Amino acid sequence: MRAVVTRVKNARVEIDGRINGAIDTGLLVLLGVGPEDTQASADKLADKVCGLRIFDDEDGKMNLNLAAVGGALLVVSQFTLYADTSSRRPGFSHAAKPDLAVPLYERFMAACREKGFQVEHGKFAAEMQVFSQNDGPITILLEV
Numbered sequence: 001m002r003a004v005v006t007r008v009k010n011a012r013v014e015i016d017g018r019i020n021g022a023i024d025t026g027l028l029v030l031l032g033v034g035p036e037d038t039q040a041s042a043d044k045l046a047d048k049v050c051g052l053r054i055f056d057d058e059d060g061k062m063n064l065n066l067a068a069v070g071g072a073l074l075v076v077s078q079f080t081l082y083a084d085t086s087s088r089r090p091g092f093s094h095a096a097k098p099d100l101a102v103p104l105y106e107r108f109m110a111a112c113r114e115k116g117f118q119v120e121h122g123k124f125a126a127e128m129q130v131f132s133q134n135d136g137p138i139t140i141l142l143e144v
Contacts, residue, residue, distance in 0.1 A: 001037045001045045001104070002081040003142045004030040007054050011074045011132035013122040020128070021120030026071035027052075028132050031108060032081025033101040034094065042104045044144045046111035049073070054138050062138070072118035076130055077105050098125065 005027050012022035029049060055064035055071070066073070082095035095101070102124050109119045122128045 007138040023072040030078035033096040042107040076122040
């Protein structure tokens, strides 16, 4: 699994002009699933994301995690994280097919909820517009 994790002051995802999910302080997670990923991958990535210490403490140092700041997650499926860019037109055959990707996308979010976090989300395979007010900006690439 791959994730692009951005610290945000707020973020939302819209589908057909309607807000599907929105958060204030927290993490915007663009989540990609590969064909070799498993439930263990989803759990491991959720643990990494939720434990990232990328929020500022009182001294302005990145020492705090999501729980310490009372943050939430906005998770958006992003098969394009597995793009093959060997040519000018990206191919997406390296991304997991929906029958594998959807349950692992759902498992990732469930694992974050089990840790006590509010999780908002987009809709798998929908045409979405994602809005965010990035904080820092701090953006981290993760892969398990």
